[in-house]
Amino acid sequence: MKSDLIKFPLGFWTGLQQLGIAPHDAARKAGLPLAVITQSPAVTPAQYFKIWQAYSDLAGGPAAAIIKLVTVFETTQYPPSVLATYHARDYRDALHRMSRYKQLCPPESLRLTEEGEHCTIKLEWKRSEQPGPPVLAGTTLAFLLELGRRGTGQPIAARSVEFAHPMDDVQALEAYFGCPVRVGAAANRLTLHRTDLDRPFISYNRELLEMLTPVLDRTLDEQLSRSIPETVKWILKRSLAGGGLDIQTVASELGLSDRTLQRRLTDEGTSFKRLLTQVRHEQAREYLTDPSLDIKEVAFLVGYEDQNSFYRAFRHWEGDTPAHWRTEYWEANPPS
Structure with a gap:
């Protein structure tokens, strides 16, 4: 269906270039035409996953690919839906916005739960029969933590991270997340300390949010018939x-x-x-x-x-x- 197609943000290819990876090498390794870069057409979930897997292979494995991309990726390259989260009032507002606007990206969704002293964010694939590659799951969860670090200007550490797939360098991932990382779990989850959600964002920009939010909400409402x-x-x-x-x-x-x-x-x-x-x-x-x-x-x-x-x-x-x-x-x- 048309709604299943995904359009790669141009910032993704720029991010690969910053890491010294030629976008056309990733496209070739994924077995896709170079038009995915030059014309930025919509791709199927299967093609989307192939590109992520190709990037993982070229970067030296999932762990390295995850850490490199989320730390090198420049905020200015964020698409509008992500930019709205970066300029939120606080970490909680940012995560709720991210959970909401993730609905604009067909292959994945986020389920956020606050309970006791913890906040758990579970990554779910919209097509359970076709789960995404480890590098995509890891990058999604790592970006949620990176969002909090950049927004607050504080070295926030997670409480725990779980991955459904094996990872090649758990120690490196634990160093990045600042907490234990479990592989072979039932689901992909990032658990944060709930108190961190109250931290204000130094990047808060009310005026920009007032411009972006109505546009994004209208887009989402049209897509979901909300x-x-x-x-x-x-x-x-x-x-x-x-x-x-x-x-x-x-x-x-x-x-x-x-x-x-x-x-x-x-x-x-x-x-x-x-x-x-x-x-x-x-x-x-x-x-x-x-x-x-x-x-x-x-x-x-x-x-x-x-x-x-x-x-x-x-x-x-x-x-x-x-x-x-x-x-x-x-x-x-x-x-x-």
Whole structure:
């Protein structure tokens, strides 16, 4: 299908040149015509994987290929979807943006989970019968860590890394990730320390985000046929603790006027106020299951400066206090 085709970003070939690898050598080794470089046409997932494997072979193996590319690749070569993550508010915002915009790249997707003191990012192939080569899995996970390092300006270390495939130089990978690396695992996963997600990005650029986000969101929405209410809820979820909960701010991110946004939400049978309430309710339940957060923190994370206002809202949603709801949840699901 057309949606399965992948267009190589021009920056990839520039990155190979910076490493001393001629792009035409990679294309030839992959058994593909040179037009993939000169014309940048869309390729199939199988061809996409062949190019990555060819690069791995030319770079001296997966580990070397992974480390070389993510460290040498210049930020200016990032495509717009990645540039938007680099200029995010903080590491958490960047990772959520990356998880969202990865949907624009057919062969892979990212599943991000925050639990306890950890944040785990699982790499999944959209075609399970055709998993990507080790170098692609490794580069994807390494780039997520590199993103945090460049954005924060701090030498962030992962908590653990798992690869489903064997890797040729685990020691080199452990030195790069700053943590144990396990091979032959059930899935490809990067686990971070959750506290690192709160680190602000020194590369934060609000003006650039306001230009890029509406364009990227429209592209993604067209590709996934995502509804406006779902998009609004996604924006609200990543904005709860940092303000920006008014309809004007959200409409601006979508490249719409607040009246147009409200009209489109009305057409979908909902309203901005209702979506904000839904997001606060859903996030409150999720945060209350986390033993590391006290109720005052939960109130702040879902956008309430006044703890009493949060208590009243939660009682309205659940017919119970946050503390009692949490106790009953833990009794049914004891924290590990």
